[in-house]
Amino acid sequence: MKIESLINEGLIELNLDATTQREVISQLTSLLREQDRIESESAFIQGVLDREAEFSTGFGNGFAIPHCKSDTVKTASIIIGKTTNEIEWNSLDDKPVTFIIMLAIPATEGGTTHLQILAALSGKLMDDEFREQLMKAVKREQILELLDELITQKTN
Template sequence: MLINRNLIVLDLDAKCKTEVIKKMINLAYKEARIISKEDFLKCVLEREEEISTGVGNGIAIPHGKSETVKEALIVFAKLKNGIDWESMDSERVDLIFLLGVPERNKENLHLKILAQLSRKLMDEDFVRLLRNATTEEEVYYILRSIEAS
């Protein structure tokens, strides 16, 4: 499974995207999905410097492909207050999907996950359900449909 209930955080309080990413990486580390928080953070921030992962509609998809990732993952966060993510549409971001895949993956898994997630995020009902969810359990069941698509 790409996601589990322990990789979901609601009402995350953060002031900037680096703080958000660090908090999300901590969840991945606690779940033993990554070996090094520092190495994965560096990888994700390097990708962020290339071009913002703020995709619009209040959504960001920071991601990284790294040797420190033991198992492909999605960490989901819904922010207490939206923050500037330098998104394409200049809107503040409140829904974040942190993706991680092992460097050794030859199947372009990160592209497959991004494609599946992007398709779901074009569905207004899917996004509305996420925004209205109030428990990690609700979010978990909504996000499980990503892997099924």
């Protein structure tokens, strides 16, 4: 799997000005819509919120990995958001998040693409150095390089 098919600079926002989880999800979803990767913003947002209601995607250490498998998703995508302030996310460590890695997966790829990306990300987010590199990134290119290395090695 090539990183370029999943994410590009237009799907990365390093200065999200949001105060709630829903605002973050909404702003990141608008990036998907701008690139015509989803059919419906409202259906996608609802899918992410429904998933959050089942179990929080607040990973801990300031990270969240919200995701949605849905028929409204046209193209499997990774959307990155870094907030300008801390967002309450009901995280596993009870701490707010500032770095969001949102996954949009077509329903037909739910058991393959979704699981591969989620496993690769959650495993790598256990690595202090990787998390620190993501948090310190100030350019979209830096994020793309880190994810390219991760996705390429985990899905090939």
